[in-house]
Amino acid sequence: MEEDRALVAQAQGGSREAFEELVRKHQRRTLAVAGGILRRREDAEDVVQQVFVKVFLSLRKFDQRAAFSTWLYKITVNECWDYLRKKRVRPLSYESDLSEEQARRYVSTRETGSAAGLDAGVRMVTRERVEGLLEALDPVDRSMLILKEVEGFSVGEIARMMELNGNTVKVRLFRARRKMVELHRKRERKELRQD
């Protein structure tokens, strides 16, 4: 936090190196915020680049009353919603988004079906199931759930970046979790009936 303050002050004074350091420090989490909303890596990268340009151009106006990261994430969230509105991109993610490491982790947790030919199929089915669960959620709830459960942001951080009350975030997370559980149960019952 203090390091950010010093870097912001230097960047406000015209230091491009200080700004580059801020980019280096915050690019992963900023990309995580954008990815949580847009769900497509390419779109998220484009938006994050726009965000940093915007931040650079308006850095002199930033009075440091809030933390730099809070300000940055707020701009990111707004840019993402704008991007979705303009492009009408359907938030989606693809099988290719699954990294090799994650695929390996997933397969290792399954006790059954470790035959090489089955891995991709199992991965695909699970992936589709999760996507189905996520698609059923409201876009804002889904973004919150991903930011909380996958990217590890706290309720307070999500509330600040989405400019919402902490309790509202808790309620929306509760709703999203409940909906996920209900859908999960429904699908299990359906699969049991089919078996």
Next chain:
Amino acid sequence: MWNWLKAQKKGCGAAQSRMQDLLNGWAGTDAAECLAAAEEELREHLDACQDCRGGMEKFLEARRVLRQTVAATADPGAAFTRRIMLGVNAAAEQQSAAAANPWLAVPALASRMAWVCALALLLAAAWMHESRADGPAARSTASGEMTLVSDSPAESEEVLISVARSEP
């Protein structure tokens, strides 16, 4: 309705609220660990109530699958930083070029300039209308000649006096 009443009786509402607080603060996915992290009162409720316990387990399972299948963002690395800085440098150059050339500010100020022009036109039109209303009005006579007649009584008297003086 019956289920809701049953849930109220068992205290599921309060337990679920506590469970959400627990899930917001605890990041794990193991049900036994989650129970161990819970307050005693909540733990007792989850031991007794199969619905709430099942809900918690299902959510933890969903959380686990979510983490295993949805990619958490990895650091995009130095190449991405370079890409961002290229965009930043281009924007900075554009900004300094705009500051050096005042004509480049014209498109940016176009809408404001249009408003200012519209306001100036409106004021000019109002001023012209007012000045015409105050000044001598043109009226046509029966013979079709155009004569200038002032509405102001003071000016009419001056005209009569001047006519009287000019006539012998």
